[in-house]
Amino acid sequence: MTAALLSMLAMTAIVALRYLATSGAFAFATGKVRPGLYRGLGPQIRREIGWSLASAAIYGVSAGIVAWGWAERGWTQIYTGWTAYPLWYLPLAPLLYLLAHDTWFYWTHRLFHRPWWFARVHAVHHASRPPTAWSAMSFSPLEALSGALVIPALVFAIPIHAAMLLAVLAIMTLMGVTNHMGWELFPRALAGPRSWLITASHHQLHHDRYARNFGLYFRLWDRVCGTDGGIAVPPAPRRTDVRQNDGQTSGSI
Ligand SMILES: [Zn+2]
Ligand SMILES: [Zn+2]
Numbered sequence: 001m002t003a004a005l006l007s008m009l010a011m012t013a014i015v016a017l018r019y020l021a022t023s024g025a026f027a028f029a030t031g032k033v034r035p036g037l038y039r040g041l042g043p044q045i046r047r048e049i050g051w052s053l054a055s056a057a058i059y060g061v062s063a064g065i066v067a068w069g070w071a072e073r074g075w076t077q078i079y080t081g082w083t084a085y086p087l088w089y090l091p092l093a094p095l096l097y098l099l100a101h102d103t104w105f106y107w108t109h110r111l112f113h114r115p116w117w118f119a120r121v122h123a124v125h126h127a128s129r130p131p132t133a134w135s136a137m138s139f140s141p142l143e144a145l146s147g148a149l150v151i152p153a154l155v156f157a158i159p160i161h162a163a164m165l166l167a168v169l170a171i172m173t174l175m176g177v178t179n180h181m182g183w184e185l186f187p188r189a190l191a192g193p194r195s196w197l198i199t200a201s202h203h204q205l206h207h208d209r210y211a212r213n214f215g216l217y218f219r220l221w222d223r224v225c226g227t228d229g230g231i232a233v234p235p236a237p238r239r240t241d242v243r244q245n246d247g248q249t250s251g252s253i
Contacts, residue, residue, distance in 0.1 A: 007068035012060025019052050019137050022177045026133040034183050038132050045134045051124055052137035055144035059137075062148040066155060077159040085159060093160040097168045098217050100158070101150050105216035108146050110227075113210065121146075131180035131207050136173075175217060179203040193230050196220065201231035208232060 030037055038045065069075030079085070112122035124140040139147065151172075155165065175198070178185050184200050185191075191199040196219050206213035212229025215222045222228035 003072060004065060004068040007071075008061045008064030010060075011064035011067060012057045015059045015063065016053055016056035018173055019056055022173050023052070023133045023136055026177050026181050030133055030181055030183065037182050041132060044128060045132055048128055048132065048134040048138040051139060052134065054141060055137040055139050055147075058141060058144040059148040062145075062152050066152040070155075076155040077157070078155050078162050078165060079159060080162050082161070085161075089159075090161055090164060093158060094164045094168045094171075096158050097151070097154055097160065097165075098171065099220075100154055101168075101172070102215060102217045103221065104150050105147070106214050106221040109214040109216075112143065113214070126207065126210070128180070129207070130182055131204075133177050133181035135180040136176035171217075175199075180207075191231070204232040205229050 027038070066076060070078055082090075109122075111117055118126075121140055121142045125135070125138055125143060128135040128138055137144070151165075151168070154160075160168075179198065179200050180203065181200060182204070186197075186199045189195070190197050191201050198213075198215050198217055198219060202213050202215075202219065206229075209229060212227055213222055214227055219228055
């Protein structure tokens with residue numbers, strides 16, 4: 001029991017520090033790339049950090065139980081031997097995780113935009129107007145719980161190498177922060193209107209318009225279900241676009 005508690009505490013600390021380091025780094029970069037973008041948002045950012053640290057505890061409890069079960073009880077399908085599965089499976093597993101997480105997120109996100117659910121579960125996240133690099137984990141406890149169960153459930157269902165699981169968590173953290181920071185990090189080939197990936201330009205439009213762009217990593221479900229609103233117009237500017245201010249207006253809304 002003590003070991004399980006320690007595992008939950010350790011995971012909470014890891015998730016909280018990961019959030020503070022990643023969001024802090026991109027908030028710092030935002031100050032350099034888009035000076036003044038977060039001007040006047042101090043009270044909002046303090047609320048975002050508060051909700052995010054509460055979310056870190058919820059993620060930490062869930063991850064801590066699974067990590068303890070993996071280490072002490074042999075739970076989960078996480079493996080560490082490089083030859084335990086064929087080498088081609090190594091990159092396939094994280095792709096399956098991202099697709100499964102994206103599917104869960106898309107459908108729960110659509111549910112959370114129904115009025116009853118929005119008020120009780122999702123309003124906290126949309127209180128960030130505009131979102132910032134600190135908004136990445138700014139969720140109500142119920143929404144954090146919904147997110148915190150996905151990866152811990154998947155490790156029981158889909159085998160994955162421990163290093164690939166860390167890669168999934170790194171992608172999840174990076175995209176969560178950069179999608180909210182208010183400017184585009186990725187080149188147009190990855191972030192443009194025809195891309196299948198979700199980056200800041202796409203998620204920014206969700207925060208602007210609410211009823212479009214519900215996905216997390218991929219535009220697959222948004223396109224299949226007709227909820228893809230394209231990218232923000234003008235797109236969140238890339239670092240190299242800021243000084244050029246080239247007035248891009250492409251988008252499909
Ligand atoms: Zn968001
Ligand atoms: Zn939403």
